[in-house]
Amino acid sequence: MDEREQLRRENEALREENARLRARATDATRAFELRWFAELVEHAPAFITLLRGKDHVFEMANEEYRSLLGHRELIGKSVVEAVPEVRGQGFLELLDGVLESGKAYVASATPFFVIRSNGPQQCYVSFVYQPITEPDGTRSGILVVGLDQTESVRLEEK
Secondary structure, eight states: OOHHHHHHHHHHHHHHHHHHHHHHHHHHHHHHHHHHHHHHHHTOSSEEEEEETTTTEEEEEOHHHHHHTTSOOOTTSBHHHHOGGGTTSSHHHHHHHHHHHOOOEEEEEEEEEEEETTEEEEEEEEEEEEEEEOTTSOEEEEEEEEEEOHHHHHHHHO
16 A cells, blocks of 8 residues: 555544544534523423323423422323323313414413412413424424413402
């Protein structure tokens, strides 16, 4: 093998190694950005949760959402399993409708009965149910973002 061929091979090997290093750096950057975004969501002043599938299984829920529901176990459970008192309040039907239609649902100061460690409570929540559509067009879940409006509603009632 002549010197030129040797240099060509070494150059090609360096290009391949450079491509591998760029890919690793890109993966590391993405991982950092995902952790950063997850941290932002976790500490957001709004309640946020991600529900997946027809059973509306909790995939993630931030601190505000866990607080709204009394810090119970949510991840990996369906809404009905994790929050049984939601039955009969209309929320499951709304979730089903959003997943079926692909159209977001927006609510303002909606009554919500929840059982927390200190007993049953009437809350008022404003929220958006935003369908999650995959690249192939299927709807795989719902992003829920909202605010607990209970204090505001009670102040207005006085």
